[in-house]
Amino acid sequence: MQGPTLKLLVDREREIEAFDPDDYWELFADLTKAGGTGFEAQYFYLDADGNEARRIWDESAADDAHDALAAAEGAAVEEVNRRTRTDEPPAPFNTTQFIRAASSLGYSAQRAMSIAEDLYTAGYITYPRTDNTVYPDDLDPEELLKAFSETFFGESVDELLEQDEIEPTEGDEETTDHPPIHPTGEMPTDLDDDEWEVYELVVRRFFATCAPSATWEHLRVVAGVGGEVSLPSGGERGLSLKANGKRLLEEGYHSVYPYSSADETVVPDVETGEELAVSDVHLDAKQTQPPRRYGQSRLIETMEEMGIGTKSTRHNTIEKLYDRNYVEGDPPRPTQLAKAVVEAAEEFADHIVSEEMTAQLEADMRAIAAGEKGFEEVTAESREMLEAVFEALQESREEVGDHLRKSMKADKILGPCPECGEDLLVRKSRYGSYFVGCDGYPDCEYTLPLPSTGKPLILDEECEEHGLKKVKMLAGRKTFVHGCPLCKAEEADEEADRVIGDCPECGEEEGGELAIKQLRSGSRLVGCTRYPDCDYSLPLPRRGEIEVTDEECEEHNLPHLVVHGDDDEPWELGCPICNYREFQAREANSELETVEGIGEKTAEKLAEAGVEDVEGLKEADPDDLAESVDGVSAGSVRDWQAKAD
Incomplete structure (x- = not known):
């Protein structure tokens, strides 16, 4: 399963790398009613096939359309179309859809399933490994809802029980192995925050399946502007603008299931023939985008569609790819090692990365369970297939090994060492921290520090000054781009420490002072000048120019600091000690x-x-x-x- 899954990721990365973007332009303007109510509308035209198109593929045509619209005195409403749409509640959770919903809350597939299994073991939800999306006949939805009446969910339950009849939704998959994932009605105790969040997701999904449909009203407005513009598709086209709005008429399941978007887009009521003022005409230059990398939930859905793995194994397969350094980041991105493995497999043993082989093995196992095939028959076929793969790899083991070794090294290279010209590599110390070191070690001992927070990911972007690839530090929600490690080190070497006051730990007895320090790893802090004898320190933001003001903190006798960044408004950081205390309180x-x-x-x-x-x-x-x-x-x-x- 790992082979074909990895090939999916590598093939998508090849598509991204081979993608050649095209330039296009989109034109927008604000339309305003006589009473002052305005809304944004977008220019569109009919292409050569008579279909509505918004992208203008020729820059001169885009400029002509912009100039004509900017010169317009007004726009007349030509079309007003209203329609209502029923928004059906979601189907019950199977494993794949549960993982997809949990991923929108920031949980990896492995973490979501781990929490779900703990909740199941504790008796709070049903078995989380299931393909089923149809509740069994012996489930009484009304009775299960009543189990939550006197709980945190009571208000939602009361709303659902007001319905004349409760008919839960059904999905496309009905199996007899396990029911869809739903709460048991047993209220949990002693859950941590993540467990509660996942539990609430499961409960509210059950509520949503028992809730009524939502109803939306959609409004489409088309306005025309006098004049015509030539387009490369041929002919003269009138200037037309359109806006699409929507509003929620009946909340339905959205009132008990906040994970599904209920955002409205406001377009005011207008009438055909009404004159609207045109303002704020702007042309946006854009480029077509490559296909997106697979997120973990989308990858699991694709694996399911292709017959790779089962509901019980797909999330584990992805986790193994991370553990073995075949992928990194989120969404998962294949490493150079992963690309090399897939390339070697395609050349020497393509069955390894073929979804057909995995799908066939899964189908054979289902056939054994159904009594359609014998165990000996299937194992004989599998043995023959795997022996052929092994023989092919055995014959090419030296070529494959050499290819993989080179790729593993290529995954860590930032660029040339400024001391000796050998490759600079991201390395891991025996203490677990990361740094940049020369491949010529021990002959060359050149090193650069990296931040202590996170795992380094080498980016494609290079530093223009040093020719080194920039680095991103993967640290969950605190992930950040570190940039060029050599630039950071040089900035720290050039930046002198700025003393701002006495150290509260040792200043009185030892004469230690607090100073603003720039570290070679890219971090900044307020630290004691007696370091390492005194390790008192306070964090500072990584970016922005720090101004030391004349205003002083009465409690700590330290100057207030101001951080000037790209924003118009500077950040009044204040006393560094007071600021850190406030930060701790905010975090909590x-x-x-x-x-x-x-x-x-x-x-x-x-x-x-x-x-x-x-x-x-x-x-x-x-x-x-x-x-x-x-x-x-x-x-x-x-x-x-x-x-x-």
Whole structure:
């Protein structure tokens, strides 16, 4: 399964690399009613086939259309079309659709399934590995809904139970192995934030399948402007603008399932023949885009469509590709090693990366389970096929090995070493941190530091000054582009430390001072000048020019700092000590989150129950609090109280 899955990713990367973008232009203008209500509309024309087109592929034609529209005195409404559309609730969750929904909340396929399996083991949801999208006949949706009546979800349940009849939706897949993923009705206790978020997703998906349809009203407005413009497709075309709006008439399932977009696009009511003012005419230059990389959820859907793997193995397959350094980043991007493996397999043993072989093996196993094929027959066929693959690889093992070794090294190269000309490589120290080192070591000991946060990803973009590839540090939601490591190091070498005051740790006794420091790794901080004897430090933003002002903090006797960046408004950072304290408070969102074991979601639920700070938590009765907060036990409250002391 890893072979054909990896080939999917490599083939998509080949498409992206081979893509040659085309330039095009799109034209927009604001149309305003006499009463002052305005909306944005887009220029369109009819192409040679008579279809509406918005992209203008010739720059001179785009400029002509822009100039003609900018000179227009007004636009007349030529067409007003209203229609309603029914928005059906989603089908019940099977494994693939659950992973897709969880990915929109930021969970990888592996993490989503791991949490779901824990929830299943605890008895809160049904078995999460299923293809089924039809609830079984013995499931009474009304009874299951009532199990949530006196819980956090009570308001949504009351709304659903007001319906005359509850008929859950059904998907296309109906199997007998396991039901769709849904809550059991058992309310959880002691869930962490991630577990609660996934649990709520499953509960609300069940609610959505029991909810009524939503209804949208769509409004299309076409306005014409006097004059014509020549287009490369031939002929003279009138200047036409269109706008499409939508508004939600009946909320339906959206009221209980906030994960599906219910955003409205406002276009005011207009009448045919109405005159509208034209303003803010602007032409946007764009380029066609290459196909997008597969996100994890889309990759799993594609694997399912191609018959690669099963509901139980697909997410594990993706995780193994990460673990073995075949892919990196999110969405997954194949490494040079992955490309080399696929190239070698295509040349010497194409069965390894063929989805046909994997799909055939899966089909054979299903045939055995159904009694259509014998075990011995299938194993004999599989053995013959795998022996042929092994023999092909055995014959070419030296060529394959050499090809893979070169590719593994190519994955780490940034560019030439400025000391000796050998390759500079991203390396990992014995302590687990990353740095840039010369491939000529030990003859050449040239190194450059990298940030301590994240895993380095080498980008395609090169530094114009040094010819080194730039680096991105993958650190989850805190991922950032580090840039050229040599530029960062040179900036730090040239930047002198700026002393701003006494060190609060050792200033009085040892004379230590706080200074603004630029590190060779690209980080900045306020740190003690006696480092490493005193390691007191405060973080500073990586980007922007730091101004030391004359204003001073009364509590810490340190100057206020201002960061000037690309934005028009500078960032009033203030006293670095006060700022760091405020940052810690913001990260925690509430004082309660400073207690080990209490996350953002739990803190919100505690606040709703009247416990808003640590003092309130310490004074609360554990049994009473557990009774009023879903997902929290009295034992957890006592544990938190002990940790808060």
